[in-house]
Amino acid sequence: MINNHMLKRKLDWDYRQRCIYMTTVTVEKRRPLLGQLTGGLGNPTVELSDVGIMVAQCWQEIPTHVPGVSLLEWQVMPDHFHGIIFVQAPQEKPLGAIVGAFKAHSTSLYRAGARQEAHLWSPGYQDTILLHRGQLANMRAYIQDNPRRLAVKRAHPELFRIIRNISACGHIFAAIGNHFLLDAPVKRQVQISRSVPPDALAAAEADLLAAALHGAVLVSPCISPGEKQIARAALQAALPLIVILENGFPPLYKPPKSYFDACAAGRLLMLAPWPHHTDRRSLTREQCLALNRFATQIAQEDHTP
Template identity: 45%
Template sequence: MDRKTFESRKPFAGEKKASMQRRCVDNDYTERRMYMITMVTEERKPLFGKVVGQSEAAAPAPEAPHIELSALGAEIEKIWLTIGHFHPEVSVNALQMMPDHLHAVLFVKEKMEKPLGKVLLGVKQACNRAFREMMPEEFVAVAQRHAEQSRDNGLLFAKGFNDQILLREGQLERWLHYLKDNPRRLLMKHEHPDLFRVQRGLTFAGLQFSAIGNRFLLERPLKLQVQCSRSITDGDLLAKTAACLQAARQGAVLVSPAISKGEKAIMRAAFDEGLPLIYLQENGFTDLAKPGGKRMEACAGGQLLILAPWEHHNEKLTIKRSQCLQLNEMARAICAGQ
């Protein structure tokens, strides 16, 4: 199945409208397919437990980061792991409980009579019963707020769910790694909160950005713009890469939107070497945005600052030439500014 456009639906509680749940408009949710499902608690309350341990950056021999489940968290985990008892067509291949959300990799092994959403609605109802029995006062308070606001969504979990569909080779391995690594990533956010929190209205060189990462990189005395022509030769690119890396090793911060192939190659080489970078991107951040993959480690290590001059958009858009020119001019201004 080709991946086409996605419908926009109501965001999770606490998220801006731009950060939407996704449903693949041409996908049959009764057919054999593998999914990664994410559900968050109402108001992102940490009802399922807490993260414990230390990230690798915090100690030479850290305790492996993991989630210490509350009684409710343990019961919710049990409910999810028994989905296959009630729906033999569905297996739970992986489950990662987090304090205020969970991720599950589900495999619909054969054609179902009802769509996956109906199965998950039943799971939510079972979780609501556990919530009511184990935390009656909290349950009543949430139900009361819903009644006052004429809302008919959630109770324990926020309305709906986010789903990603397995479409390509290697995607499952990335999902499983993401789930396993989630507690460590959360610990890193706790240990370095300022480096992962979206900073609004960051002003430098007369420009204003939203930012994630080490904003103190802007204060470095030497900043070097990385800009390459799309027609740069292989030989010139090798020479420019060597010069940029050498400057960065000596303390320069490399600054670029990394648009052209040459710019991407230089910034990637510097990133892999752990050198300091300021990256400008066309798309902005939602309030709950966080850097993905190795970028999170780079932010935690103070290596990376990501700047976005414009608002977030949920659609996947092709960057315009005028925007490329603007981003390169911003990079130049950052390098010239104090």
């Protein structure tokens, strides 16, 4: 089955123009054909198979076939591949043609070695357009960190497994992370108005972090800037946090950035009350009210022994 998020394209974007793209392709059925993870948590690395070496070589040959294109970062993982492409000069064909040629070439070589009409890649590919300051550095770091993230997931699989039927405050949520945080006897909601003055925000942050230091679990949908600031501070201070998200979790979802490490440490629970969607949406007032209502109800649930 084709994952919709692997085929999603930005409809109003000209993929022939000069830009930097992060691309991802996955092995058919996520089979670990490209290598194996070695070194454990101490020194994780991907030891490439013959197929993985061939895939890396095909990728590195792209600039020789496509003038005006350079490769900034890439990483072969056991069952998928990440690569950052810099389209330095406008192209006659879009990005999809470059990725498609790479997939076709590597598939042809794979079939020649396997001596059968075997599939190497899943249909489609995923791309992220890197337009904003800091995105390239963040994506480089993400790609370089992939082996460690895989090692962490394998060491703590229960914390990264999507559970679709967690019950809380009379509602069913999809969840990733430490669901035992729901059982904490003391939970504090983080709800900060967008119009709160700086001194009041600082006081609220100090109060909530102090409560978390003494065992409370913070609960928030992280909608307003103040709520996001306090959530970031809690994560940086290694304090427990329950986050309620508007969007659900697609298959093979991985928590982003600081959420990942907090999840691995058992300090984070991500809850999603509604199904996953692939389109960009702005939160409606009704959704904001609902998310805050969930946070209120979860914080008020009594789990005192």
